[in-house]
Amino acid sequence: MNRTLRPRTVRRAALATVLTLTASLAGVLAGTPAQAAESCHASGYACLYEHNDFHGFQDDFRADRVLPSRWDNKMSSFRNRTTCAVRLYDSARGTGRYVTVAAGREVRSLGNTFGSFWNDRVSFLDFCP
Numbered sequence: 001m002n003r004t005l006r007p008r009t010v011r012r013a014a015l016a017t018v019l020t021l022t023a024s025l026a027g028v029l030a031g032t033p034a035q036a037a038e039s040c041h042a043s044g045y046a047c048l049y050e051h052n053d054f055h056g057f058q059d060d061f062r063a064d065r066v067l068p069s070r071w072d073n074k075m076s077s078f079r080n081r082t083t084c085a086v087r088l089y090d091s092a093r094g095t096g097r098y099v100t101v102a103a104g105r106e107v108r109s110l111g112n113t114f115g116s117f118w119n120d121r122v123s124f125l126d127f128c129p
C-alpha cells in the first residue's frame with residue numbers, strides 16, 4: 001500500500017462511518033416516538049381517535065368545546081396529554097353523564113373501559129373541570 005493513499009482511505013472510511021451513523025440516528029429519530037407519525041401533539045392536548053387502540057381519524061383539542069360534527073358520537077379511544085383531567089360528556093351541552101380521564105392517562109377503548117355506552121358517544125370535552 002502506498003502511504004500517501006492511506007489518509008484518504010482513512011477519511012473515506014471515517015466518512016462512511018459518519019454517514020452510516022447519521023442514517024442510523026435518523027432512523028432512530030424517525031422511529032422512536034410513535035406519536036411523531038400522528039397528528040396528536042406530544043403534550044398539552046387531548047387526542048381523539050375514531051377507533052379503539054388509537055386508530056382511525058385522529059385530532060387534538062385543548063380547550064372546552066362541543067365536538068365538531070366530524071367527531072360527534074365518533075370517538076372510541078382517547079389520550080389525555082394535558083396536565084388536567086378531562087371530562088367526556090355524552091351531551092353536547094356538557095351536562096349530564098360524563099366520564100373522566102385523568103391527566104396523562106390514555107384510554108384504548110372507551111367502550112371497554114367505561115362501558116359500551118361510551119363507544120361513539122362523546123359530544124363535549126371539558127378540560128380541568
Ligand SMILES: [Ca+2]
Pocket residue numbers: 072073089090091092121122123
Ligand atoms: Ca353524544
